[in-house]
Amino acid sequence: MNQREDKLELFRNQITNKYLIYNSLFTNLPNENIKHTGIYIPLLQKLSHRYYQEKKSPEQVIQDFFKQHTRVENKDEEFDFLFRMVQYIERQVVLFDSVEDASFSDFNKAGIDAFFEKSIIDEETLNHFKNFGVRVVFTAHPTQFYPNSVQSIMHQLRESIKINQIEQVDKSLQQLAFTPFINHQKPTPFDEAKSIIFYLRYVYYQTLGRLYHKICNQLNVGPEFNPSLLQLGFWPGGDRDGNPFVNASITLEVANELRTTVMKCYYHHLKWLMRKVSFRKTQEPLNTLKKQLYNQIFQKKKTLTSTHILNTLEEVKALLISDYNSLFLDEINDFIGRIHLFGAHFASLDIRQDSSVHSDMITQLVQKEFKLDWQKLNLEEKIEVLTQRSILAEEAYYEDELFADTLRNVKQIRKIQEKNGKKSIHRYIISNTENIVDVLTVYGLFKFCGYEDNKINIDIVPLFETMEGMKNALYVMEELYKNPTYSAHLKRRNNEQHIMLGFSDGTKDGGYLKANWEIYNTKEVLTALSRKYGIKVIFFDGRGGPPARGGGKTHQFYASQGPEIENKNIQLTIQGQTITSVFGTHDQATYNFEQLLLSGVKSLQSKKFEPEMKDLMSDLAQMSYQKYLSLKNHPLFPSYLEEMTPLKQYGATNIGSRPTKRKNSSKLELKDLRAIPFVGSWSMIRQNIPGYYGVGTALEKYENDFGKVEALYQKSDFFKSLIHNSIMSMKKTYFPLTAYMAEHSTYGEFWKELRREYLLTKKWVLKLTHQEELMENEPRARMSISAREKIILPLLSIQQYALIQMQKNDSDYETYEKLVIRCLFGNINASRNSA
Numbered sequence: 072m073n074q075r076e077d078k079l080e081l082f083r084n085q086i087t088n089k090y091l092i093y094n095s096l097f098t099n100l101p102n103e104n105i106k107h108t109g110i111y112i113p114l115l116q117k118l119s120h121r122y123y124q125e126k127k128s129p130e131q132v133i134q135d136f137f138k139q140h141t142r143v144e145n146k147d148e149e150f151d152f153l154f155r156m157v158q159y160i161e162r163q164v165v166l167f168d169s170v171e172d173a174s175f176s177d178f179n180k181a182g183i184d185a186f187f188e189k190s191i192i193d194e195e196t197l198n199h200f201k202n203f204g205v206r207v208v209f210t211a212h213p214t215q216f217y218p219n220s221v222q223s224i225m226h227q228l229r230e231s232i233k234i235n236q237i238e239q240v241d242k243s244l245q246q247l248a249f250t251p252f253i254n255h256q257k258p259t260p261f262d263e264a265k266s267i268i269f270y271l272r273y274v275y276y277q278t279l280g281r282l283y284h285k286i287c288n289q290l291n292v293g294p295e296f297n298p299s300l301l302q303l304g305f306w307p308g309g310d311r312d313g314n315p316f317v318n319a320s321i322t323l324e325v326a327n328e329l330r331t332t333v334m335k336c337y338y339h340h341l342k343w344l345m346r347k348v349s350f351r352k353t354q355e356p357l358n359t360l361k362k363q364l365y366n367q368i369f370q371k372k373k374t375l376t377s378t379h380i381l382n383t384l385e386e387v388k389a390l391l392i393s394d395y396n397s398l399f400l401d402e403i404n405d406f407i408g409r410i411h412l413f414g415a416h417f418a419s420l421d422i423r424q425d426s427s428v429h430s431d432m433i434t435q436l437v438q439k440e441f442k443l444d445w446q447k448l449n450l451e452e453k454i455e456v457l458t459q460r461s462i463l464a465e466e467a468y469y470e471d472e473l474f475a476d477t478l479r480n481v482k483q484i485r486k487i488q489e490k491n492g493k494k495s496i497h498r499y500i501i502s503n504t505e506n507i508v509d510v511l512t513v514y515g516l517f518k519f520c521g522y523e524d525n526k527i528n529i530d531i532v533p534l535f536e537t538m539e540g541m542k543n544a545l546y547v548m549e550e551l552y553k554n555p556t557y558s559a560h561l562k563r564r565n566n567e568q569h570i571m572l573g574f575s576d577g578t579k580d581g582g583y584l585k586a587n588w589e590i591y592n593t594k595e596v597l598t599a600l601s602r603k604y605g606i607k608v609i610f611f612d613g614r615g616g617p618p619a620r621g622g623g624k625t626h627q628f629y630a631s632q633g634p635e636i637e638n639k640n641i642q643l644t645i646q647g648q649t650i651t652s653v654f655g656t657h658d659q660a661t662y663n664f665e666q667l668l669l670s671g672v673k674s675l676q677s678k679k680f681e682p683e684m685k686d687l688m689s690d691l692a693q694m695s696y697q698k699y700l701s702l703k704n705h706p707l708f709p710s711y712l713e714e715m716t717p718l719k720q721y722g723a724t725n726i727g728s729r730p731t732k733r734k735n736s737s738k739l740e741l742k743d744l745r746a747i748p749f750v751g752s753w754s755m756i757r758q759n760i761p762g763y764y765g766v767g768t769a770l771e772k773y774e775n776d777f778g779k780v781e782a783l784y785q786k787s788d789f790f791k792s793l794i795h796n797s798i799m800s801m802k803k804t805y806f807p808l809t810a811y812m813a814e815h816s817t818y819g820e821f822w823k824e825l826r827r828e829y830l831l832t833k834k835w836v837l838k839l840t841h842q843e844e845l846m847e848n849e850p851r852a853r854m855s856i857s858a859r860e861k862i863i864l865p866l867l868s869i870q871q872y873a874l875i876q877m878q879k880n881d882s883d884y885e886t887y888e889k890l891v892i893r894c895l896f897g898n899i900n901a902s903r904n905s906a
Contacts, residue, residue, distance in 0.1 A: 128811035208304030416495030457515030536573025582699025631788035695765035762800025767832030
């Protein structure tokens, strides 16, 4: 039996068979509705599969299902039946998630131990780990469709399944049967923050602490070695871009909650440590620290710094060495390492706002404070106002609450830093940055809020996320580096410039291949520019779950970046589904953090792009872009999204506080549409256009010289990772589900064009990768996707059936819309990285 067959056999034994066994428990639960519903799910699944092969519509599937297999007599009974089936399938998805997650360590072996076993710890290795860092930034983006109560049950299920505890699995399934899956109200930004802080406390405190301690031991260095090696970032409560519910009081509340939570972790860790370190001379300092931590948790006005905690622990450490034979030295080093990692803030809270909001605000502020017409000033005059003038603007003088709140928030950053440390909140990100004024406006805001230049302890982070923004990035950054005021600011910031690049909006704007290549090129030119000016550039990637939003095979992407791209820091966002499905357990988080660390090592061996390979890559990206542009500019594109996908229903799921559009307009403007509902809507109808559209057209252009493309695939890990991610998107695509659209009077030809590009792309990527079927070379992942798609096929049929009735303006339109919304949960959860 070869390695691939071994993996397939392991998957069948550990996941498929276990799922089937535990799934059978559903039909025996003491709930009549579940008992009866479970019998019908396989029938609908088989009928759906057969009918779609015969090119029949979801409407025919559901109608014939009711005729052949049920005794439903009226519409009310039909709706009741469909909703019960949706609820049942949702729980099947939870069960499959839990079974697969319980077996994670069987399929994914952590790599850092193997690296250290094979490596000689020389000066080069030490220097790399000393100067390298990974930061994972949690966002509040609405892609998490499991409420907290369900996530708690999943945790119980995973642990029970790991040890095959049937009785406890049965109890958890019973609990699952009666637990609601939907939020009847949208969560507040603080609710979202607390949901993610739960993972910080119960997963990341242990995972990162242990991993950092292990690395320090392997390198034979102390716990103060490199606190930036493993970092956490945080957006909930700080990300204002398009979210009117985030304000200064929320930001302060979240910063305090992060502080309180890490103090709770320290308090419980200290109690554990004191059961070991029970010696006479250590009792007084440890008891004093314990009381201080307790007071810090329950008396909010008390301020305990991480430096004070470290001093106490270092004092105890010295006593262990001098008086107690270094007993439990390893344990106290572990604790000290965590103080270095998490400080008094746990995770660094970022502030983000769109450049257009700043532009509107500065126009009013300059008029009110300086009696100047901002629009009539030239570029030099604007820069002079933003960098050379100082005032203390009073928010009470501004009627616009958004503007007043922005001033309040900028002013309170100093207070948060004083209490939680400078690392607690040190970045201000500007979405849709397109010129130098967008960046300097934030510098000006701090000066207009009473900050002296040398007291602006903030990294100002431009976010380039459109084709135009990335095109302007080189000019914008060079002008900033040449500006004397900004250059002096960078010197005070250790000559470091953080730059964020947006994969999600980039793909929405330019298509999959073009967006990724433009981001690569932008990083390359900005690296060269920054090195020219003696600036260390730190790239921060805004990534989502699916390949179309920068997700997928993230580790391979970073490993493929060669020496022409600054790669001493890997920083990326994770959100919603990705938090729970990729970083949600100790095993998963350990594995993926280790992979990110190792990708930094591997990138050192990555080769530079050869000139001819760059030319080919640019040509493929441009041809792909033209094809995507023709689709995006098609007159039916916006209406197809609104009428033939569940785009409009996305915002009604109550999974996040943020609206689906940046602006509250009735007409759909693609530039205002959030990337999450954009990508997610294509996923819901199993077309996944943003993940591959244009790739096939580009590859076909080289039909008569395909050897060049094959050589690029073999030599470039970057191109290889893009193709593999695109293949993953296509594996989750299923055009037979929507084949009925081919006969649509308005959208028939449009649908056919979408399908043509899918088939074309499939043909050429299979040829390029020498595979007979999609993901043939990744048997475990392929089996996982296939199993999930099989589970939710009945759900897809139900959702499409409801959409068809809505398109007909059925008299029960509102009920069908509720059905569509309800189907979103199981559909997206099953895909794990579809939004």
